[in-house]
Amino acid sequence: MSLKLLVLFWICLTPAFGDQFLNELRADTWADRLASFPSQILQSAVGTFSNSSGVPSGCGKPPNFPLGITLLSSDFLNWSELLNMRSLWAAEPETPEDVVTLANWAYKHGYSLRPRGYSHSWAPLTVTPASQCSRTLIVDTTKHLTAMRMLTNSSGLHAPINVLTQTGASWEDLLNYLESKNLGIFSFPAVGKMTIGGTLAVGAHGTGFPTRAAKLDTGFRTGDAVVWDYKKNEYALRTFTRLQDEDMRAFLVHLGRAFITQVSLMVGPNYNLRCQSITNIRADALFSRDHDNENALANFVENYDRVEAQFFPYTDRTWLKLWTEEKVKSGNALTIDKPYPYTHGRQVFRPADRLISLLASGITRLTPVISRMTYEIGVSGVALTRTADVWGPSKNSLLYYHHLAHKFVSLGYNVVTSRANIQKVVNLCYLFYSRLSDEMATKGMWPMNQPLEFRITGLDKVEVMEINSTKTTIKPPALSFLSEIEGHPEYDVAVFFGLHYFPGTPNTATFMKAWESFLFTNFNGGYATARVEWAKTWGFDDDNSWVNSTVFNQILPATYGSEWNWAMAKLDEYDPHNIYSNEFLQKLTLPLH
Incomplete structure (x- = not known):
């Protein structure tokens, strides 16, 4: 947490609610509270996974491991730090061909391959607490599978513009690369340190309406996947083209049941966005039933390209962000030349962040106070940094939450x-x-x-x-x-x-x-x-x-209709030996009967 935010934290402890805050602290026994917290929270002393060349405790080295591919011991820690798996084996392939080698090795030796990006997730789609180090191999895509280049068009100036990127690349790196060529993408997640491959696994998303916002014909067009080749009787690389292969639809959100090594995306000219923050609309107005109310959220959706709203529980406070495409800066907007303009979305000092988390989760009676404090700190941060109205290249306001933020x-x-x-x-x-x-x-x-x-x-x-x-x-x-x-x-x-x-x-x-x-x-x-x-x-x-189980086996699949069983069949067809799976996915990816 920055010095400014620490100062703001104490400024917000005003007499209006500072006395309540301090009284609640006195009312609880810290030792008892801390002892009751889940052990995995207290154990998460690092913010990312760590690697070492040591041997995982109780786990022998994977047998007959392919020569030339880096193998090491690695922890898996997801973004919320609640899934913390110690000492798994991890590989660092340097090429898509290395992934093919790993897939065939896993098939022959009874291992599961679990691709890993930056682990920005909550669901146990990569590994689970039941994952065994003797049968699970993490495949780190972020070390080497990060190359990207523009594809040349042979059909003239008006042909689509495409970028080819390996799936271990992050969105932030890809957007920086495109911006250097005055190109952009219409929609992408708000966290820059997410891999392209991770996005394909879970369908991570941005927001916006193409009919109202910048009109860019963007999207995944081709993908190279390591799939089972029935003629060769082994796993092999295969390129799927969205214009020709309907089966590619199963890989665009595959839940971790596939391994994509490279994709191409259609991109377009970059554009400038203005993002305005409004923090003085009451919740009962913004979220009212009355569509004719000028402050109703739906009316902002009609008038702006992109809209996000936050409601702070146990208060009547909201924070509304409104994006519009504007070629030229207008008004008193602050020009921003890099992402993460807002103080609440920047990298924080992890010990301070954990202290606040322990405080809020341990002394829950403080929750209304902390909710109000969160709002006041955010509003004060916007005022202090003049970021209530910002303007610049599209990625700079659409990437607004750092992967090392709160x-x-x-x-x-x-x-x-x-x-x-x-x-x-x-x-x-x-x-x-x-x-x-x-x-x-x-x-x-x-x-x-x-x-x-x-x-x-x-x-x-x-x-x-x-x-x-x-x-x-x-x-x-x-x-x-x-x-x-x-x-x-x-x-x-x-x-x-x-x-x-x-x-x-x-x-x-x-x-x-x-x-x-x-x-x-x-x-x-x-x-x-x-x-x-x-x-x-x-x-x-x-x-x-x-x-x-009702959500897993009935409600959730039913929302996809016939598409659910079609996708399950395709994922099984291209991975008949189930090497891209884990205990959680075996329960999730069942056909609907």
Whole structure:
């Protein structure tokens, strides 16, 4: 945490709520609180995984390991630091051909290959607590599989512009590379240190409406995957082309059941974005049922290219970000020449961040105070840095959360609906979230200690492209939570909800189970349908996430209709020996009967 933020932290301890804060501290026994925290939180003394040349404890070296490919001991620590697997074997392939070698070695020796990027996830899609070092090989894609280059066009100046990138490259590196050539991409995640391969695994997303924002024909066009070759009876590299191979739709969101080494993306001219922050709209106005209210969130969606809103629980405070494409800077906007302009999204001092996390999750009665404090610190940071109104190349305001910023756990769902129903969906969710928070607070439970996030975006629809005077139909990814839903041509938007909380906060599973029940009851295929975000937490029972069999085996697959079984069959077809899997995926990727 920067010195400015530390100063702001103490400034916010004003008499208005500083006395309450200090009284709550005195009311609790720190030793008892700390002793009750999950051990994995206290053990996470590092912010990323570490590598060593040592031998994992209790694990012999993988037999007959291919010569020439680096093999070492490595920890796996996901972004929230709740999944911390010590001393697994990891390989660092230098070429796609090395991945082929590893795949065939894994097949012959009964190992699972688990590709790893920057581990920005919550769900155990890479490894699980049950993963055995004697049968699991991490494949680190970030060390060498990072090359990128522009593809030359042989069809004239108006032919599509494509970039070829290996999947261990990060979005931030790719966007910097494209920006140096005055090129850009329409939509991408807000965290720059996520790999292209990780995005393909989980369908990580940005936000926006192409019909209103910068019109860039972008998207994945080809992909090189290591798949089973039935003629050679071994794993081999194969290039899939989206214009010709419908099967590529199964690889564009594959949940970790495939290994993609290289992709090409269609890109376009870069553009400038202005991002304005509004922090003085009350929650009951922004999330009201009245669509005619000028401060209703849906009205901002109609008038701006991209919209994000945050609600700070146990307060009436919100933070609204509004993006518009503007070629020339207007007003008093601050020109930004690098990403992560906001203080709350920058790299923090990890010990201070963990202290705040322990404080919030351990003394939960402080939650209303900390929620208000989070808002005040954010608003003060914007004022101090003059970032309430910023302008510059597109990536600089769309990349706004550093991978080493404040850590939290996130439940992610989206509700697919029509534009006309955006405000109705937002209002129902806001009211239920607030009512459930208040009800649990009366029982001494405060599970939600981070802002509730809303984002609205367009869908992945069937696309008709004209390339070299030829019209081609391209279908969306089969397992994308932003894909169209069978039988609902009226659906054209998705409303994302991010429910965030500090690791170790008690009673979160109770809250999340109730939230999921609310979503599935109210958005079950009528005017709206709820879907999960693959990389986040979901499928709750009273104690844990990813354990509710009804969500796994019935509700979740049903939201994809016939696409679910089609995708499961294709992923099995190209990996019949199940080398790209783990215990969690074996439960998740079953056909719907």
